[in-house]
Amino acid sequence: MRLVFAGTPEVAVPALDALIASERHEVVAVVTRPDAPAGRGRRLVASPVAERAEEAGIEVLKPNRPRDEEFLARLREIGPDCCPVVAYGALLPKVALDIPARGWVNLHFSLLPAWRGAAPVQHAILAGDQITGASTFLIEEGLDSGPVYGTVTEEVRSTDTSGDLLTRLAFAGSGLLAATMDGIEDGTLQAVPQPADGVSLAPKLTVEDAQVDWAAPALRVDRVVRGCTPAPGAWTVFRGERLKLVAARPLPGEDGLAPGDLAVGKNHVHVGTGSHAVELLWVQPQGKKPMRAADWARGVRIAPGESLGAADVR
Secondary structure (H helix, E strand, O other), X not given: OEEEEEEOOHHHHHHHHHHHHOOOOEEEEEEOOOOEEEOOOOEEEOOHHHHHHHHOOOEEEOOOOXXXXXXXXXXXXXXXXXXXXEOOOOOOOHHHHOOOOOOEEEEEOOOOOOOEXXXXXXXXXXXXXXXXXXXXXXXXXXXXXXOEEEEEEEEOOOOOOXXXXXXXXXXXXXXXXXXXXXXXXHOOOOOEOXXXXXXXXXXXXXXXXXXXXXXXXXXXXXXXXXXXOOOOOOEEEEOOEEEEEEEEEEOOOOOOOOOOEEEEOOOOEEEOOOOOXXXXXXXXXXXXXXXXXXXXXXXXXXXXXXXXXXXXOO
């Protein structure tokens, strides 16, 4: 089939690579989000998918909105058979959905109908799921509600951050998407409607969602830190400023600290929660790079009685 691939971030690149490598299909163009400011200089930078497509000599389309008439006209000229999608980042209007003869097929990083929405991996970790996966489905106008072509499963490890898990799913899902294209092309794969039961939603996490509540149990604190890493980044407050929490681990049996209270040793930083303590492993103060929590604690010279989680933030 002639394919137009739609995707934007680094997590979409493995799937694009798998389709480029396919001997059965041709990626004739890529659709991605417009260049965006990045870095300290805030200069405009092309998306990872755009960079990979340009390296491969593939035409890149960067519409401001996928309903722009210039983009729709070019898509009609290209005449794709199918449009595979991975984390494109914009809603596709019906006028665009109707152009490819075999539709737009999305690789979504959950086992649908669970975790429909923008942040399925983060919500799987926050919820304590032990198994998740990826699904390919035919895009409809509803939110991730279309019929499913296939799935792969993946274990959620106890130390996984959302970044760790998403990376594994990106590579596992790339094979699933390529196989889905094969099955659509040769007619051996039929999409199956999603069940009405088991639907859950995974909206994008906000900065407020990522604030750690030290009165919550240690298990919840651990999930928030892992689920919000690398983005939007779990955080707390210390001396009126935000302190990003990069890595932590629960310490079952370590009791005696009130929520937010700090116990600092030569090589450790423990924090009380609503149950047992957690150990901070890596933190990132405002304006600085990530550092070991013990090094941070030595540098700021934590005084007896100081704690994390005060409400006022400068």
